[in-house]
Amino acid sequence: MAEEHATKQFIRNAARRLFAERGYNAVSMRDIAGAIGKQPGGIYNHFPSKQTILVDLMEENLTRAHAAAIAPLPDTDPVARLEAFVRGHVKHNIENPDDIFIAYMELRSLEAEGAAQIMSKRNAYEAALRAILRDGQKSGAFTFADPAIHARAILSMLGGVTVWYRDTGAQSPAVVAENYVQAVLQSVGVPYSAPTKGQ
Amino acid sequence: MAEEHATKQFIRNAARRLFAERGYNAVSMRDIAGAIGKQPGGIYNHFPSKQTILVDLMEENLTRAHAAAIAPLPDTDPVARLEAFVRGHVKHNIENPDDIFIAYMELRSLEAEGAAQIMSKRNAYEAALRAILRDGQKSGAFTFADPAIHARAILSMLGGVTVWYRDTGAQSPAVVAENYVQAVLQSVGVPYSAPTKGQ
DNA sequence: GTCTATACCCTGATAGAC
DNA sequence: GTCTATCAGGGTATAGAC
Known part of the structure; x- marks a missing residue:
């Protein structure tokens, strides 16, 4: 929990906002990636699912x-x-x-x-x-x-x-x-x- | 509202239970059809979407x-x-x-x-x-x-x-x-x- | 009204180059 | 760590035979 890549926190923030807005099932990994200007595959470097x-x-x-x-x-x-x-x-x-x-x-x-x-x-x-x-x-x-x-x-x-x-x-x-x-x-x-x- | 096909009410009942259980976005038309023993396409005879x-x-x-x-x-x-x-x-x-x-x-x-x-x-x-x-x-x-x-x-x-x-x-x-x-x-x-x- | 078959798109997740 | 490319599966909805 000491040092964490900044992207991981960006993912958390984007996911939090999107899940709250549309609901977990209505949000795709592509949505989250798009919200932080990254590619979908890259999210799996920080969260396994x-x-x-x-x-x-x-x-x-x-x-x-x-x-x-x-x-x-x-x-x-x-x-x-x-x-x-x-x-x-x-x-x-x-x-x-x-x-x-x-x-x-x-x-x-x-x-x-x-x-x-x-x-x-x-x-x-x-x-x-x-x-x-x-x-x-x-x-x-x-x-x-x-x-x-x-x-x-x-x-x-x-x-x-x-x-x-x-x-x-x-x-x-x-x-x-x-x-x-x-x-x-x-x-x-x-x-x-x-x-x-x-x- | 006078006479309505029985299937329409079956669809309502199945959808109500499934939506409540899993959430709207987690339920598919295939799920609803399966719950009443019908085929997915048939639902569109009773509801347009x-x-x-x-x-x-x-x-x-x-x-x-x-x-x-x-x-x-x-x-x-x-x-x-x-x-x-x-x-x-x-x-x-x-x-x-x-x-x-x-x-x-x-x-x-x-x-x-x-x-x-x-x-x-x-x-x-x-x-x-x-x-x-x-x-x-x-x-x-x-x-x-x-x-x-x-x-x-x-x-x-x-x-x-x-x-x-x-x-x-x-x-x-x-x-x-x-x-x-x-x-x-x-x-x-x-x-x-x-x-x-x-x- | 119900079926089979399918079009077309989006999903989560993975592989491998860089 | 990020990218591109892609896989296999499942999504809503439609077409057309019966």
Whole structure:
């Protein structure tokens, strides 16, 4: 991971943008090569297959998602932890729209080996949120029926950010994050007053 | 729409299942024909192109979604309307997982004409939810900052049901709907006590 | 309406010169 | 590491017999 040919990163960047725009199956190796001004055959000097590029992108995204939303969580009460999680998660989503889009649109484009690898990391991420919800439920801070269902409901809600955010340049990331913090906290029964309003 | 060849419906059913399973671009006309025990060329007696099959499926789904979640809304207060919307929406999602999956995974597989047609119907659906939220906000029943953001947050959350529901045979549709009613109502600041717990 | 046969193009991947 | 050239297979769609 020390020194890497610049072309390899160009391939990653082009593939990320194209996969997000058109979908994995609608993008050809010729498309990727054309986007970086190279010939199709040359890509195989850096990745052994098209599938490998997809797995590489998803893997890297999950690593950075963990670093943004899970790793820096404070070791305090569930409310503060959930709020910090939402902020980190939304920030990562807004800053990496293509990766997020690929992450949950192209899961079924993964073949057996890659799928196992990616799902394992995904499950760890979801488990971290579930743990926060369970802690809050146990302490009486949160109100909901089923932690597993609620964790998925929250992740689905937050995942939707990137589906529409790129079309809506109107709101600033901070405002969007604020809205989601309120929506999530209220969804677990915690009252929350947004510092700013509307805008 | 009166009398239609049975094969046309077989094609629809096979395409729906295959598109949902593998994605539009990963499914070939040969696959669809094979699934109904016919020859690829014969499909063109019923649909002029593969793209037409996709538009047909999405169009029909939106019509039924409207009938399930929007049309039967009571003309009462926003809280009751929102609750009824969530129940109708979740019921439709759970009963039509393949259609829902296609509806939001294959938007980008639509070509220009079909895209305009489908987006128009989609926007009308989203606008109906937005109207409920605005009414509730105006009357003081709901608490959130931005109706447009919150409408999308709710639809994203509800849309997530089908992403995982098929893997989780554990909970009954009624229980799942109950969880989502609570999550949505609480997300707009309305307290809600679920009739049943956990399970 | 369904079949067989096929046109024509694009796909992922490889071989080998430079 | 990049290029040119190419392979084998599969893609959508069409033509024409029955």
